[in-house]
Amino acid sequence: MAPVTGARARLETAALSFWVVVYCPPDGQTHKIDFPGVWMRAFVAVAGFVLQFSAGVGIAAADDWPTVPDGSLHWQLQGDIDVSGNIRVIDSDLFETTAEQVREWHAAGIFPICYINVGAVEEWNDDYGQFPKGVIGNPYWGWEGENWLDISRFDQFAHIMEVRLDLCREKGFLAIEPDNIDAYEADTTNKKTGFDLTRSDQVRYIGWLIEQAHARGLAIGQKNAAELVPDLIDRMDFALLESSYRFGFMDAFLSYVQMNKPVFAIEYIEEGVNPDRFCPEARKYGFQGVIAHVELDRKPENCP
Known part of the structure; x- marks a missing residue:
């Protein structure tokens, strides 16, 4: 002060x-x-x-964060990153990415997005030991070493997420990709989080994340969670979708395009994506189509 x-x-x-x-x-x-x-x-x-x-303390003024370009996306969360080619946006992991890399991307005219897992915690995260044991839930199905977080009590780990957001900004990232913002949906299936989360729990937590990102001058995007579009469209700055073509929820995100907010739609090779079918659909919707490997450990391909 x-x-x-x-x-x-x-x-x-x-x-x-x-x-x-x-x-x-x-x-x-x-x-x-x-x-x-x-x-x-x-x-x-x-x-x-x-x-x-x-000066950056507290809540930033309206529109005091950058606009995410509506262009080709390089989404890679592990492995050596090669940004050669016509890349306008890159999305990489907070902990795996150095400030030097981000500076190089800035110099190349590439917009950097910071991936943060906000709905689950991974054993290999640098700050894993800081999370209270009581907010760590069931394993995230299909991903060993990853467990759900009790977002209904996010006040118990909010300070950890704030530090993560600060680190994103300090490294030079301009936006946030918050992963697993649909935890409440898992509790409607047999892949339970262990906390019986509700939609209102989810919306309250995401609203807090949006405020925290914008307060730091960072844009923030909606990751999947199609049912939450009506709650988030006015406050989110872009969207990133996984398998929206395969599972048929592209329509839910048309409102983003109508509001001139970019939508990055990713389909996975391991899930049998057919580029000749997917890419024309992505173009029709006004989405940036991307074809990637599910491990996100190598360079993806953007639809022409």
Whole structure:
């Protein structure tokens, strides 16, 4: 808070000068204007509040985060990353990516998105040991070493997510891809999280994540969770979909295109995607079509 205090002191001086200049009469003589202390204190308090937020503390002003380009996507979360070719956007893992890599992408004109797992925790995460045991739930089906988080009590690990968001920003990322924002849906199947999560739990948690990302000047996207589009479309900045063509939920994200927000639609080779069928559909919807390996460990192919 010291910088804000200093800013307030400078504001007080600037405000006094402003009033002297405005009220100096045309006779050229200097007159001292007795500005009421109560109004000065109010002015300094309000202006200090504005300075505090413009300095990146607290909630950022509306639209104070970058626009995600609607262009070719390189989505890779592990392995050596090769960004050669016509790449406009890259999405990579927070912990696997260095600040130097992000700087290189900036220099190449590539928009960097930071992948964060917000609905589950992985044993190999640098901060795994910081999560309270009580919020770590059942294994995430199909992914060894990954377990669901109790998002209904996200206040118990919110500080960890805030540190992750801070690290994204410090490394130079411009946006967030929050993974597993559909945890409540698992509790409607036999792949239970262990916490009996509800839709309202999910929306409340995602709303907090959106606020935290935007407060840091970071864009944030919707990852899958088609049923939540009505709740999120006005606050999210882009969408990233997995297997939307295969499972038939592309229609749910047309509203993103209508609001000029990019949609990146990924289909997996291991799931038998046919590029000759998928790519024309992606173009028809106005989506950026991407064909990738499910491990996300190598360079994907963008639809022409």
